[in-house]
Each structure stands twice: as C-alpha cells, then as structure tokens.
Amino acid sequence: MRVTTLHGARDLRIEEHPLPIVSESTDAVVKVVAGGVCGSDLWWYRGLNPLPTRRLMGHEVVGVVETTGSAVTRVKPGDFVVVPFCHADGTCVACRGGVQSACLELGSTVGGQGEYVRVAHADACLFVADPPADDLLLRSLLTLTDVLATGWHAARCAGVAAGRSAVVVGDGAVGLCGVLAASILGADPVIALSGREPRQGLASAFGATQCVGSRGQDAVRTVRRLTEGVGAHAVLECVGTGDAMEAALQMARPGATVGFVGIPHGVELPITEMFRRNVGVRGGIAPVQRYLPHLAEMVLSGRIEPGRVLDREVTLDAVAEGYQAMDTRQAVKVLVRM
Numbered sequence: 437m438r439v440t441t442l443h444g445a446r447d448l449r450i451e452e453h454p455l456p457i458v459s460e461s462t463d464a465v466v467k468v469v470a471g472g473v474c475g476s477d478l479w480w481y482r483g484l485n486p487l488p489t490r491r492l493m494g495h496e497v498v499g500v501v502e503t504t505g506s507a508v509t510r511v512k513p514g515d516f517v518v519v520p521f522c523h524a525d526g527t528c529v530a531c532r533g534g535v536q537s538a539c540l541e542l543g544s545t546v547g548g549q550g551e552y553v554r555v556a557h558a559d560a561c562l563f564v565a566d567p568p569a570d571d572l573l574l575r576s577l578l579t580l581t582d583v584l585a586t587g588w589h590a591a592r593c594a595g596v597a598a599g600r601s602a603v604v605v606g607d608g609a610v611g612l613c614g615v616l617a618a619s620i621l622g623a624d625p626v627i628a629l630s631g632r633e634p635r636q637g638l639a640s641a642f643g644a645t646q647c648v649g650s651r652g653q654d655a656v657r658t659v660r661r662l663t664e665g666v667g668a669h670a671v672l673e674c675v676g677t678g679d680a681m682e683a684a685l686q687m688a689r690p691g692a693t694v695g696f697v698g699i700p701h702g703v704e705l706p707i708t709e710m711f712r713r714n715v716g717v718r719g720g721i722a723p724v725q726r727y728l729p730h731l732a733e734m735v736l737s738g739r740i741e742p743g744r745v746l747d748r749e750v751t752l753d754a755v756a757e758g759y760q761a762m763d764t765r766q767a768v769k770v771l772v773r774m
C-alpha cells in the first residue's frame with residue numbers, strides 16, 4: 437500500500453509499505469477513504485520533534501472496514517467507520533474512568549495518510565455510520581476522529597458554562613472547533629483570537645461573538661476589556677507553545693481554568709502566579725471515545741458542521757502540497773483523499 441512517510445524536516449515521500457494485517461483477534465483493518473493532516477503533524481514536519489527514523493504520517497481517518505479479527509463482533513467488513521486516533525480497549529480502569537486516551541492498552545492510528553490502517557480494539561474503538569451522502573458530511577465525520585473531540589475536550593476541561601465568558605487561544609482547526617464547542621455549551625461571550633480571514637469568518641460561523649486580531653499583551657488587554665476587566669471564566673488553549681499558554685493564563689480570571697489541548701512544546705507553568713490567582717490548568721489528549729456518540733449525533737443531525745475547517749483537499753500524491761499549505765497558513769486544515 438502507499439502511505440505518506442516523513443524522513444526529515446519537510447521531507448515527505450509517498451512510499452510502498454506492506455499492508456497492515458489483523459495481528460490480534462480484536463483488530464480490524466480499515467481501507468482509508470479520507471485522512472486529515474493535523475496541526476500536530478506539523479510539529480514533525482517542521483522538525484520540531486526529534487525524528488529517530490522515518491515516520492508514517494496520519495492519525496485521522498474515515499474509511500471502510502476491510503477485514504476483522506475473529507473476536508470482533510460489532511463491526512464487519514463493508515461498514516463505513518470513523519476511526520478515533522486513540523484506540524482504547526474500553527474496559528481498563530482508565531477507560532472506565534472516561535480517560536480513554538490514557539487507556540492501559542492504548543493503540544493509535546498510524547499511517548492514516550495512506551491507503552490502509554490497522555485499528556486495535558476495533559469493537560470498542562470504531563464508530564459505524566452510514567456512508568456520508570455529501571462531501572461536507574464526510575469532512576465533518578473526519579473531524580470526529582480528532583479535532584472536534586479535542587476542541588470539545590478543551591471546552592470541557594476549561595469548565596465552559598452557559599452564560600459565562602470563554603476565550604479560545606489558537607485559530608487552527610482545533611481552536612475553531614473549541615469555538616464551536618464553547619458556543620454549543622452556551623458560553624457568552626465567545627471570544628476567538630484570530631486576526632485573519634478565512635479563520636475569523638469560520639470562528640464567527642461557529643459562534644464566536646468577537647474576534648480579537650491583536651497579539652501578545654495587546655490581545656490580553658483586549659480580552660480583559662471584553663470580560664469585565666479581569667479575564668474570562670473559561671480559557672481554551674489550543675496551540676501548545678509557551679507564549680500561547682502564557683497568554684491563556686493571563687486571560688483567565690481569578691478562579692478560572694485553562695483547558696489545554698495543544699501538545700506542549702516549551703511550556704512552563706508560573707505556579708506561584710497561578711497559586712496567587714487561583715488559576716488552574718486541566719487538559720491533555722482528548723478521550724475521543726467519551727465524546728464521540730454525542731458529537732456524532734450533532735454532526736449527523738446537521739446541527740453542527742465542523743467539517744468546514746477542512747478547507748483544502750489533496751490527493752495522496754499531492755500530500756506535500758497540503759502540508760505546505762498548512763505550514764504557511766494558506767489552509768486551515770487539509771483532507772487527503774485516497
């Protein structure tokens with residue numbers, strides 16, 4: 437099968453690899469219909485994560501079940517499925533506690549920007565849906581694998597509540613999904629930090645009541661002005677850099693929580709300042725399976741259209757162009773069509 441492979445910074449190649457196989461009785465192999473390029477893929481692409489050897493890229497997949505192991509009963513070949521990036525067993529103590537992303541038997545999607553993927557714990561992991569009738573629904577289903585659930589996790593961790601203010605740091609696909617989540621959960625105002633179209637337009641469409649285009653301390657001052665002078669009730673940190681976390685903490689009012697879902701790169705917490713202001717942080721890798729049924733229901737009923745964040749589509753052969761478009765912020769998020 438053909439799959440996107442990263443050999444070093446900005447060195448993407450399409451390579452032939454052996455087809456993934458059912459190696460455990462609880463596995464399935466899924467033929468990829470569409471994969472996503474994630475903001476977290478860009479950390480690798482930009483050479484900001486140590487890359488010991490080549491890496492198979494892609495962990496966001498919707499597709500069709502090709503084969504299943506002997507213990508798989510809930511999904512069958514031919515089913516159209518949403519594949520959460522974390523493959524939880526659904527039974528361990530972490531899963532039972534709702535933290536499927538910290539499953540003790542965790543697997544994950546590898547090589548999703550390719551033709552086939554192996555899925556561990558297929559019965560517990562895969563979400564079966566009717567094949568999408570239109571392209572926007574396909575894209576929205578693809579967001580369920582990661583970015584929508586991650587934005588939702590940021591909102592839940594931040595304690596977003598109806599009638600209370602929320603601010604979202606980051607205007608990538610996760611940040612925009614965070615805006616959507618805060619809006620669905622009834623936050624008011626919902627302040628998006630975004631300076632440019634088409635991201636501002638998407639943020640507004642997803643329920644942002646204000647977009648703040650300034651950066652750094654200017655943005656902190658503006659957000660505080662919009663939130664009774666003290667900062668928001670809930671802050672969603674959807675970037676992962678030290679600067680983003682610093683801004684997020686400064687935009688949190690006393691007693692507030694920063695929900696953080698950006699993969700931390702160079703983040704240090706000012707614990708004394710947090711202690712003094714009673715500001716907390718809570719977050720991590722999104723437990724996709726915990727949120728998936730509820731989020732899928734909103735997608736399938738047409739109540740939300742998170743697929744709008746996927747504003748560029750490429751073929752597998754052109755995947756490098758997709759990465760480049762996201763790297764230069766020409767695209768919010770890229771769909772790779774197999």
Ligand SMILES: [Zn+2]
Binds near residue numbers: 524525531540
């Ligand atoms: Zn588990």
